[in-house]
Amino acid sequence: MAQVPDKPSLDGLEDKWSKVWEAEGTYRFDRTATRERVYSIDTPPPTVSGSLHVGHVFSYTHTDTVARFQRMRGKAVFYPMGWDDNGLPTERRVQNYYGVRCDPSLPYDPDFRPPEEPPKQALAVSRRNFVELCDGLVKQDEEKFEELWRHLGLSVDWGMTYTTIGRESQRISQRAFLRMLARGEAYQAEAPTLWDVDFRTAVAQAELEDRETAGAFHAIRFRKADADGDRPDDYVVIETTRPELIPACVALVAHPDDERYQPLFDSQVTTPLFGERVPVLAHALADPEKGSGIAMICTFGDLTDVTWWRELRLPARPVVGWDGRLRGDPPVAHWSERAIAAYGELSGKTVKQARERIVELLREHGDLLADPKPVTHAVKFYEKGDRPLEIVTTRQWYIRNGGRDVALAHALLERGRQLHWYPSYMRARYESWVEGLNGDWLVSRQRFFGVPFPVWYALDDDGEPDYDHPLVPSEDALPVDPSSDVPDGYTADQRGRPGGFVADPDVMDTWATSSLTPQIACCWEDDADLFSRTYPMDLRPQAHEIIRTWLFSTVVRANAEFGDLPWRDVAISGWVLDPDRKKMSKSKGNVVTPMGLLEQYGSDAVRYWAASGRPGTDTAFDEGQMKVGRRLAIKILNASKFALGAIGDGAPGGPDAVTEPLDRALLAVLADLVDEATAAFESYDYARALERSERFFWGFCDDYVELVKQRAYGVAGEDAAASARATLRLALDTLLGLFAPHLPFVTEEVWSWYREGSVHRSAWPDPAPLRAAAGTDVLVDTYPVAAGVLGAVRKAKSEARRSMRADVDRVVVYDTADRLTALAAALDDLREAGRVAVVETVVADTPAVEVELAEPDAA
RNA sequence: GGGCGAUUGGCUCAGAUGGUUAGAGCGCCGCCUUCACACGGCGGAGGUCGGGGGUUCGAGUCCCUCAUCGCCCACCA
Numbered sequence: 009m010a011q012v013p014d015k016p017s018l019d020g021l022e023d024k025w026s027k028v029w030e031a032e033g034t035y036r037f038d039r040t041a042t043r044e045r046v047y048s049i050d051t052p053p054p055t056v057s058g059s060l061h062v063g064h065v066f067s068y069t070h071t072d073t074v075a076r077f078q079r080m081r082g083k084a085v086f087y088p089m090g091w092d093d094n095g096l097p098t099e100r101r102v103q104n105y106y107g108v109r110c111d112p113s114l115p116y117d118p119d120f121r122p123p124e125e126p127p128k129q130a131l132a133v134s135r136r137n138f139v140e141l142c143d144g145l146v147k148q149d150e151e152k153f154e155e156l157w158r159h160l161g162l163s164v165d166w167g168m169t170y171t172t173i174g175r176e177s178q179r180i181s182q183r184a185f186l187r188m189l190a191r192g193e194a195y196q197a198e199a200p201t202l203w204d205v206d207f208r209t210a211v212a213q214a215e216l217e218d219r220e221t222a223g224a225f226h227a228i229r230f231r232k233a234d235a236d237g238d239r240p241d242d243y244v245v246i247e248t249t250r251p252e253l254i255p256a257c258v259a260l261v262a263h264p265d266d267e268r269y270q271p272l273f274d275s276q277v278t279t280p281l282f283g284e285r286v287p288v289l290a291h292a293l294a295d296p297e298k299g300s301g302i303a304m305i306c307t308f309g310d311l312t313d314v315t316w317w318r319e320l321r322l323p324a325r326p327v328v329g330w331d332g333r334l335r336g337d338p339p340v341a342h343w344s345e346r347a348i349a350a351y352g353e354l355s356g357k358t359v360k361q362a363r364e365r366i367v368e369l370l371r372e373h374g375d376l377l378a379d380p381k382p383v384t385h386a387v388k389f390y391e392k393g394d395r396p397l398e399i400v401t402t403r404q405w406y407i408r409n410g411g412r413d414v415a416l417a418h419a420l421l422e423r424g425r426q427l428h429w430y431p432s433y434m435r436a437r438y439e440s441w442v443e444g445l446n447g448d449w450l451v452s453r454q455r456f457f458g459v460p461f462p463v464w465y466a467l468d469d470d471g472e473p474d475y476d477h478p479l480v481p482s483e484d485a486l487p488v489d490p491s492s493d494v495p496d497g498y499t500a501d502q503r504g505r506p507g508g509f510v511a512d513p514d515v516m517d518t519w520a521t522s523s524l525t526p527q528i529a530c531c532w533e534d535d536a537d538l539f540s541r542t543y544p545m546d547l548r549p550q551a552h553e554i555i556r557t558w559l560f561s562t563v564v565r566a567n568a569e570f571g572d573l574p575w576r577d578v579a580i581s582g583w584v585l586d587p588d589r590k591k592m593s594k595s596k597g598n599v600v601t602p603m604g605l606l607e608q609y610g611s612d613a614v615r616y617w618a619a620s621g622r623p624g625t626d627t628a629f630d631e632g633q634m635k636v637g638r639r640l641a642i643k644i645l646n647a648s649k650f651a652l653g654a655i656g657d658g659a660p661g662g663p664d665a666v667t668e669p670l671d672r673a674l675l676a677v678l679a680d681l682v683d684e685a686t687a688a689f690e691s692y693d694y695a696r697a698l699e700r701s702e703r704f705f706w707g708f709c710d711d712y713v714e715l716v717k718q719r720a721y722g723v724a725g726e727d728a729a730a731s732a733r734a735t736l737r738l739a740l741d742t743l744l745g746l747f748a749p750h751l752p753f754v755t756e757e758v759w760s761w762y763r764e765g766s767v768h769r770s771a772w773p774d775p776a777p778l779r780a781a782a783g784t785d786v787l788v789d790t791y792p793v794a795a796g797v798l799g800a801v802r803k804a805k806s807e808a809r810r811s812m813r814a815d816v817d818r819v820v821v822y823d824t825a826d827r828l829t830a831l832a833a834a835l836d837d838l839r840e841a842g843r844v845a846v847v848e849t850v851v852a853d854t855p856a857v858e859v860e861l862a863e864p865d866a867a
Numbered sequence: 868g869g870g871c872g873a874u875u876g877g878c879u880c881a882g883a884u885g886g887u888u889a890g891a892g893c894g895c896c897g898c899c900u901u902c903a904c905a906c907g908g909c910g911g912a913g914g915u916c917g918g919g920g921g922u923u924c925g926a927g928u929c930c931c932u933c934a935u936c937g938c939c940c941a942c943c944a
Contacts, residue, residue, distance in 0.1 A: 018906085218943090225944090248944060261944090293942060303944040312942045386943060436871050440940045552938080585937095620880080625872090626937080630879055632893045635906095639892095642906060650903030687883095699881065703891075713903085799910095806910035809898050 012652050012761045016645035018610045018638070021753040026158045028756075034766050035163040041084030041541060048545040049075060050526050050575055051164070052558070053090030053172055056149040057101035060156055062629060065602045067581035069618035071549040072162045073694040074579070076749035079163065080772035086542045088168035088529050089157065093146035094177070095518035096207065096392065099457045102142050107131060110138035110456045112491075112513070135456050135491070142457045146171070156603055161611050161752045163768065170528055172521050173457065177528050178487035181521040182462040184565060186480055189463075193408045193568050194451075196475060200307070200314045201450065203400040204390040205332025209454040210404050211390045211397065212517060213411070213447065214557045221387040221396065223249040224380035225299065228370060230260065233276035233285055244269075244277055244288070245377060247299030249385065251370065252362040253306035255282050255339055255351055256327040261316055262302040264290035269302050280375035281366070282347040284340060289320055308399035310388075311446070327354075328398045334362050359398070403475065405452040405461060405514065409564045411445035423563050423573055430692040431624040434552060434580045441556040449561065451520040458515030462488045464495040471506040479509060483533075523561035526574040545575040552580050552624065579692045582626040605634065612751040613637035619750045622695045640702060641754040644747065647709050648758040651736040654720040661734035663781035668719075668728055669833030671735035673790035674712050676782035678704065678742055679775035685746050686772070694749065701746040708739065711795035718840035738778060745773040789830035794838055797821055797831065797857055801842040804859035815862035816844040822852035 029035060049071060054064055079085045103109055107126025114134040122141060123131065133141070150171070157164060170177060188194035201210045225247045235242030246260060257279050262269035272288040279286060293312060294303055305316045307324045316322070325339035338351040350369060354362040370376040387396045410417030421442050429435040452461065462481055465473035479495040481488045490511035494500050502508030524532075530543040544566070550558060559578065566574035605614050609631075616637025621627035666672055681704050688696040713736075718724075720732040740758075748755040748767045759767035797819065805814050819842070821831065828849045831838075835847050845862075 016904090218941095246944080250944080295944080298944060300944095305944085309944070310942080312944070315942060431872095433871060437939050440870060444940055446942075556939085583938095622880090628879060630893085632879070636892055638906070643904070646904035646907090648903085653903070696881090696883095699891085703881090706891095709903090710909085717903095802909055803911090806898060811899055811901070812909065813899090813901055 012649050016642075016649055016757075018612070018641055018645070018754060021757050022159050022161065022606070022611050025753050025756050026161065029163075029766070029768075030158075030166070032766065034768055035079075035085070035087070035165050037086050037088075037165045037168065038084040039538065039541070043541050045082070045084050046086055046541050046546075047075075047078040047083035048086035048530070048542040048547070050529060050545045050548045050562075051087065051089055052550050053092040053170075053522065053525060054153060055092045055097050056146050056153060057093065057097040060153060060602055061584075062600060062602055062605065063584040065160060065605075065614060066584045066618045066621060066627065067549065067551060068157070068162060069160065069615045070579070070581050070621070070623070070694060071547075072160075072615075073619055073698075073749040074547065074549070074689065074692060075163050076752065076768060077689040077694075077697075077772065079768060080745065080748065080770065082771065085163070086168075086530075086545075087164050088170065089154075089162070089164045089166070090169065090525060090529065091146065091150045091153065091171045092518065092522060093142070093150070094172035094521055095458055096209075096453070096455060097518075098142050098146055098173075099138075099455060102138070102145055102457075103130065105145060106141055108133050108138065108141065110135055112456065138456055143173070146173070156606075159603065159606050159611060161615065163752070168529075172518070172525075172528075173459070175487060176531070176534060177521055177524075178459045179534070180524055180528050180532055181459045181516060182486045182488065183483055183533065184524055184527065184569060185516070185520070186462060186483065186486075188407060188568055189478075189480065191568070194405060195408075196403060196405045196452075196478075198401060198403040200317070200399045200401050201404055202311075202388065202390075202397045203330065203402070204393045204395075205328075205330070205398055206393060206395055207390070207455070208330055210402060210450055210452065211393075212450045212519070213445065214449075214519065214561070215391050216388050216397070217391045218386040219389050220384050222382065223385055223387070224382045225249060226251045226367065226370070226380050227300070227377040228254070228280060229375050229377055230277040230279060230286075230304075232272075233278055244272065244302060245300050246302050246304050248304055248309075249383070250306065250309045250363070251376075252334070252354065252359055252366050253309050253327065254279050254304070254366065255284075255334075255354070256306040256308075256325045257284070257286055257304045258307055258317065258322040258325055259286045259305045259320065260288045260302050261291050261294045261305050261320075262288070263294045263296050264292060266294070266296045266301055268296075280373060281350040281369055282340075283344060284347070289316075291316055291320060307401075310399070314399060324401065326401060328359060328400060330400060330402075332395065332398060333358050359396075404450050405516075406448040407451050407520070407564065408568075409445065409449040409561070410442060411447045411449070417442055417445065420560075420563060420567060423567055426573055427563075427575075428577045430577060430579045434555065434578075434624060437552060437555045438560060441560060449564070451517050452514040453517050454513070455515050458518065459487070459521050460489050460491065460515050461512040462486065462490060463512040464490050464498075464509045465512065467504075467506055467508050467510055469506050471504075473510050478512070519557050519561050522558060523565045526562065526566065527569075544570075544573060546577060548575045548578045550578065550580065551583065553583075555580070577692070580624045582621060582624055584621075585626050585628050600629070605631075609634040609638050610641060610753070612641040612753050615750055615752075616640060616698070619694050619698050623692055637751075640705075641751055643705075643709060644743075644751070644754050644758060647705075647713065648740060648744075648761070650713065651740045652762055654717070655733045655737050660737040661730045663734065663738065663777050665730045665734035666738070666781040668716075668731040668735075668837075669787060669790045669830075670712075670715060670794060670837055671731050672782040672786045673788050673830075674708075674735060675738060675778045676786045676788045677791055678739060679778035679782065682742065682746070682773045682775040682778065689749070697746070698750050701743070705743055705747075707795060708743070711798055712739075712791065715794060715798060715834065715837040715841045719837055723840060724836060734781075738781065742773045742778065745770060787830040787833070789827055790834050793823065793827050793831040794834040797838055797847075798841055800857035801844065801859055804861060808861055810861060810864065813843065814864070816842055816859060817862045818846045818848065818858075818860040819844050820848045820850060820858040822850045822854065822856040822858075824853075824855070825851050827855070 075085050075087045106122040109130040111132040112135040116134045116136040120137045229243040229245050273290050276285045327334050327339050329335045334354045336355050410420045424438045464479040498509050526545050530539045613634045617633040684700050685697040716732040719728050722729045744755045755767050
């Protein structure tokens with residue numbers, strides 16, 4: 009046991025205790041615990057290709073308070089940390105950091121070293137070299153992240169970290185994929201796909217966002233095919249924001265009930281400039297209110313085009329290539345020379361350039377009927393992208409997620425209802441997402457730093473891959489990299505040869521791996537013993553904006569593999585907002601670094617701010633709250649120091665020593681507080697638990713400690729002193745326990761002054777002994793009434809501008825008979841604390857306190 | 868367009884299942900160098916709870932409606 013310091017301080021507690029916790033294995037998971045004793049947490053693996061900001065500190069603190077609570081409740085807490093280093097964000101960071109780009113056609117260079125300074129022109133490196141650079145950089149990042157988390161005091165078992173690009177994750181990710189493939193839940197299809205032209209990869213519905221973008225309506229005339237003159241009546245006018253797609257036009261479409269266009273249905277028109285004959289068709293999705301009420305269908309301008317194209321069984325005339333430029337060859341072979349020349353004006357241009365050029369051409373030909381009408385409209389973007397998405401037909405892998413299967417969608421909605429949501433209203437986001445799915449989950453990405461699809465294709469005699477019968481490895485061979493590993497029955501030299509094989513070139517989307525974090529953390533199939541003790545997990549903590557991605561996809565995977573939920577509870581945390589109510593921005597987050605805050609205010613203080621944010625609620629970034637937290641932590645040091653000084657070195661009395669009515673009343677109130685804090689934590693309301701504990705604690709310091717101070721020193725005799733000391737000891741133990749999940753450093757520091765072991769391994773406060781000490785006949789009001797009178801005495805002294813030590817001649821308390829009876833037992837304490845000579849009580853309907861101060865000393 | 872959430876003193880927030888004069892903290896003002904705490908303590912001023920209507924003996928707390936803000940979702944040519 010350590011000494012109580014003369015001058016307790018918060019400085020250095022983080023270093024001191026994080027070292028001790030590491031050395032003692034305080035947070036190590038007990039692998040012998042059976043499932044019902046385990047509390048397992050599916051911690052979000054932070055993206056390491058960036059920096060941790062205060063938003064991370066905020067939400068990870070929430071989870072940590074819950075972990076600490078459950079640990080004190082006697083659970084073996086399974087709380088591993090993962091690092092999400094897989095995927096595009098890491099690729100982008102590596103490209104910028106080293107000034108390189110990946111060129112998969114290059115051979116591996118084992119001696120490659122990145123340049124000291126990033127070159128102006130990005131250096132092309134092989135895929136394997138690129139992946140090695142990624143691996144190296146993420147390791148550096150992960151070390152920094154771990155340091156911050158330790159400083160913050162996350163009670164993670166640091167012996168159990170995983171990374172989403174690690175071997176284990178790749179194995180589990182590939183295994184889960186192969187099983188879905190075998191069950192028909194994963195499939196590939198060649199279909200129109202949302203495509204980012206800068207990243208040159210397909211993207212999934214979950215990664216889309218709409219952005220208001222400036223555009224313009226162009227009124228364009230299409231000549232009726234059977235027109236014999238050049239009268240206005242010979243034309244149909246459409247309005248479009250994408251005139252550059254006219255060469256990709258395959259039909260016009262109007263609503264079946266639209267009388268303006270009914271006569272035209274099934275007739276033909278010709279496209280301007282290109283003279284292609286296309287039909288006029290009817291479809292209910294066409295909106296008579298929009299534009300001129302008739303639209304051109306192109307392959308493909310937007311998702312509605314895809315629907316029309318599919319349902320009306322139209323031909324495809326794609327013009328936009330993978331690079332976002334118009335393709336070199338015209339989409340139709342039989343075009344006239346004039347049409348081919350017109351297309352030649354567009355080919356090779358970006359979509360934007362082509363649009364400008366075709367508008368000029370249309371104007372020259374008189375097919376543009378008016379100046380373009382500027383509009384602002386919502387356009388789909390990849391959430392990490394800079395240019396609007398195009399729709400390109402490609403072969404991709406999909407996982408069934410209910411987007412094309414009503415029965416599966418219902419099953420997943422049902423899973424959502426089985427899950428316990430905290431706060432409960434967050435479930436609405438899950439449901440609206442599932443109900444709005446418009447296709448299966450596209451999981452393949454044409455990128456490099458990710459988990460490869462464990463698949464090869466046999467090449468026929470012409471060297472064409474047989475996509476319908478993919479070659480797969482056995483599970484015990486996983487993980488595989490098909491670009492270097494060879495499928496069973498083939499030799500390496502058959503790669504790419506007719507009659508040989510070829511690797512699937514794609515990697516899985518990040519979410520395809522992170523949707524398996526419960527399986528990865530719990531070591532599915534790789535450690536059956538651990539898995540049986542930890543899975544399905546107890547808690548998924550996460551932010552609300554990734555309900556549609558991370559949460560939903562995790563449910564999809566667990567439902568497919570195990571027919572069950574991956575966890576019982578989900579706790580949704582809010583965002584950190586700037587003081588001006590905007591989501592905390594990256595730039596802002598870099599100005600205010602988490603480590604700077606932790607050093608300035610102390611980790612407990614920053615945790616206090618975080619833990620004050622109620623579950624699911626966006627919270628303003630507020631250094632003022634950190635100051636308050638720091639003050640609370642210091643108060644805990646000092647109040648504990650006093651309490652321990654008053655208790656003295658002798659063995660503390662147990663509950664039996666508590667005899668004084670005021671002491672018994674305090675413990676009764678404290679027992680209620682324990683119940684309230686426990687209930688709050690059980691429903692993940694760490695903020696409520698903190699707020700109630702804090703409120704009690706300040707009253708405890710201001711009122712109770714002041715009331716019993718003199719008695720504890722012995723002015724009222726040994727028994728009365730022993731009662732106060734035993735109560736102080738019980739209250740101190742209890743309060744440290746209640747605060748331990750929120751303020752782990754200061755509570756551990758105080759605990760070490762007078763107890764063995766860690767407060768974080770001690771039992772969560774139990775109200776039963778407190779109630780036993782209070783007794784069944786306790787007058788609970790004794791404490792609040794006495795505290796109220798003491799407050800009135802203080803107020804009188806303060807208003808008289810006198811010292812709190814000033815003497816008081818007489819106090820008269822007016823109150824109800826019951827409350828005065830409760831107060832009676834604490835009158836001696838009240839006189840000592842307030843330096844009051846005489847206290848009188850008068851039964852009255854209206855409570856009041858009269859205070860007569862003594863004359864100040866003439867001196 | 869649909870849905871969810873929020874709207875309480877200058878600021879940031881509490882106010883379970885409706886019930887005495889609506890609570891904190893910050894900031895502000897004043898006082899107190901008190902033997903746990905000057906990285907302090909004590910006290911004060913300051914809101915009638917976004918607007919309107921309703922239910923009720925009684926509403927910040929339930930219902931309706933409007934407004935503003937934020938977020939989620941949606942096949943916006």
